[in-house]
Amino acid sequence: MRIEIINTGSELLLGTTLNTHGAWMGMELLGLGLRVQRQVTVPDGRAIIEALEEAMSRSDAVIVTGGIGPTSDDISREAAAEVLGVELITDEAALRSLEAFFARLGRPMAEANKKQALNPVGADILPNAHGTAPGIYAPPRMSGDRLCALFLLPGPPSEMKPMFREEVMPRLRSLAGVDADYQMELLRFTEIGESDFHTKIDHQLEKIHDLEVGYCARPAEVDLRLIGKQSAISEGKRIALAAFPDECFSAQSESMEEVVVRLLSEQGKTLSLAESCTGGRISSRVTDTSGSSEVFTHGFITYANEAKTEVLGVPQTLIDTHGAVSEQVAIAMAEGALRKSGADIAASVTGIAGPNGGTHEKPVGTVWIAIATHEQSFAMHRCHTNRGRETFKQVVSQAALNLIRKSLLS
C-alpha cells in the first residue's frame, strides 16, 4: 500500500516550527506494517492543490495535515473538493458539533468557523474532540489510473494525533488488509563505519529473501535497520552480530547511555566519572537516562590542572612529567574518581579538544580514556580528526561509554 503525507504550513518551511508529524505518523504506521513512501511540505495557500494532484495520482492513500482552520489561508478543504471534482456542502451534524464546542468554551462562534463544517460531497466527517476543525475522509475513488483514499487532518499535534489513532488507523488497517507479520528491528553499532558493513556483510544480507536493509550513520554510531518477516530479520541479525559482535552495543534500539545504565543496574554497580575535554557531556548523557540516579553518584569536571590535582588527587609530578593528556594522568584521574566516590567503577577522559593546544606529538584530537575498578586500571588512546567541538564531545563521550560498557561485560 502506497501512502503519502502532505504537511501544509508556511511556518514549517520557514523553519520556525519543526515538522514532527511525518516522523510520528511513520512510527505509528510501521506498527501496522505500513510505510510512508513520500512526505511533502508545502506553504499555506494554493500550493496544496498541485501537491494533492501529484500525490493522489500515484498513491493508495494520501494524508494531509493542516489548512482546515477558519482563516483565509486555510484551503485544504477547498483544494480537496477541487481535486476530487466535487462540491463542498455544509455538514449539518458537523455544524452542530462546532456550535456545541464554542458553547462549552462559553464563547460565541465566529462566522469564519462555519466553513469548518463544509465537506466534499461523498466524504465523511471525522470528529475532533480536541479542537474546532473536524477531519475529512474521502473513501477510495479513481485518481488517474488508481484508487486513492484521502484524509484531511488538523495541524495542531494535540488534535491530529488522537484523530489519527482513532479515525485514520482503523480505516487504513481495513483498506490495507494488514499483514501483522511485518516488523522492524534496529541494531546499533559503534567503532565501525557504514562502509565496513558494505565491505563485510552487505552481499550476505542482500541474499535474504524479502529483507529490507538500511543504515543511518551518526557521529560514532551506525544503525542497521532490518525490516521484513521475523524469520528474515533473525537471519539478518545473525549475520550482522557474527560479523561485528563487539561493535554491536544494542539490539533493542537502546542508546549507548541506556545500555550502560541498564548494565550497571543489572549488576548492582555504581559509576563515577572524571571528565576534562568532554566537559560534562558524558555525565549529562548518563543522567538523560531514567534510572541513572540509582547508579551514577559522582561526576567531576576537571578542566583545569589544579582541579585534577586538588579534586581528584592526581600528583602534580605526573602532569609535569607526562602532560595532562597522557595515559598516566588519565589513569590517575579515574583512580581518583573511584577513591573519592566509593563507586564500583570510574571512567576518566582527558584530551585536546582544540582548536588550540595541539603539538606535533599530541595533535588536536588526542584523547586518553581510562577505566578504574577495585581490581584493575587501564587506559586507551584515541585520536579524532577535528570535526568541531560539538562532534568531538559526542564522539569522545561515545568512546568512553563504550569502554565502560565493555568493561562491565568482561
Added chain:
Amino acid sequence: MRIEIINTGSELLLGTTLNTHGAWMGMELLGLGLRVQRQVTVPDGRAIIEALEEAMSRSDAVIVTGGIGPTSDDISREAAAEVLGVELITDEAALRSLEAFFARLGRPMAEANKKQALNPVGADILPNAHGTAPGIYAPPRMSGDRLCALFLLPGPPSEMKPMFREEVMPRLRSLAGVDADYQMELLRFTEIGESDFHTKIDHQLEKIHDLEVGYCARPAEVDLRLIGKQSAISEGKRIALAAFPDECFSAQSESMEEVVVRLLSEQGKTLSLAESCTGGRISSRVTDTSGSSEVFTHGFITYANEAKTEVLGVPQTLIDTHGAVSEQVAIAMAEGALRKSGADIAASVTGIAGPNGGTHEKPVGTVWIAIATHEQSFAMHRCHTNRGRETFKQVVSQAALNLIRKSLLS
C-alpha cells in the same frame, strides 16, 4: 527565486530519525531573504529520481540532502547524473582528499568509498572537512523550460551544516542577486513566552513599514526574528528591548552559554558549577562554547547526598533538616563549589527531576538554584511542570545560566 529541498533517507519516513534539515535550512535561507517553496522526503533508493525530476522542472535551485554515502542505498549522485543527462567521472582531487581523510584516521579506505569521488560531468565538488562525502554543485542548466541549479549535500548534520553555510549560501546569494540591504537580526529572550510578545508589542511592530516579524519558541527561550532594511530592524529592536530589557539575553544571536562565557571572559572571572538534577548539562553547555577552558575550572555533579556532603562539604544536618532540595542546601552546594575551586563565582542546582520523588510540599519539578561569590550568596526557587527529563534539564540549565548572567551584569 524558487527553492525546493529534497531530503532522502528511509529513517526519516520510518520516523526513527526526525527530519530537522528542512527547518534549519529554512531559517538559514531566510537570512538571505530567500524562502523554501517545497520540501520533500523520499526513502533511500530510486524514489529520488522522480522527486528530482519534478523539483528541477519547477525550481530555480534544488537542494538534496543524503544519499551520497558509500553504501548501496546511497544513489543521489547517480540519480543527479541521470536527471542531468551526464556521465559520472572520478574527480581526482576529491579522491586524494578522501584518501587523506582516511589516512588521518589511520584507517584503510574501503573500495566502497571510492564512489564518493564520482562527480557528474560539468558539476563542481564541494569539499567536506567533516566527513567522507564531498558535496556536489551543478550550476544552472535547462530543466524543462527553466534554468535550475542543483546541490547535493551529505545527510549528517555535522557535515551538512558547515557545507551549507560555506559552499551553498554564497552560491545562492550570487544566483539570487540578493538585496544587500535586506537583513535579519535575531533577539533572544528567556523567562517570557511567545504570547507576552503578542500581548505587549505585536501591535507596535506591525506598524513598522516593511518589517517582517517572526517568533520561534524553544524550551525556556523565544527568538524574535526581524527581517527588513536596517532602519526598520533598528526600530523593531528598540521597541522589543524597551518592553523586555531584562529578558533579552542576546541581541547578537548568541546562545545563553556563549553570553555567560563572554561575560566571564570580559570580566576576567572564573566559574565553578555544582549540579544535581541537571546532571552535567550546565557544564556541558558551558564547555560547548569556545573559550570556556579559560573561565570554567571545576564542575561537580553531586547526584547522591553523600556526594553533596563529601565532595562539596554540605553539612549532613542541613540535608536532614531541610531536605536535599532546599534553599539552604542549594546555597551550601554553591559555597562548597566556590571554596573547593577557588573560582570567582559558583552556581548550584538541586531539584526533583521526576518521574518519582515528589511530595505535596515539593512536587516533581521543584528546583533551587543558588549563586555564591566572595561577596554574597543567594538562591531562587522555581517549579517547572514536568515535560520530560530532556526538557526539564534544558529549562533548568537555562534558568541557572540566566541567573549567572544576571549576577555578572549586576
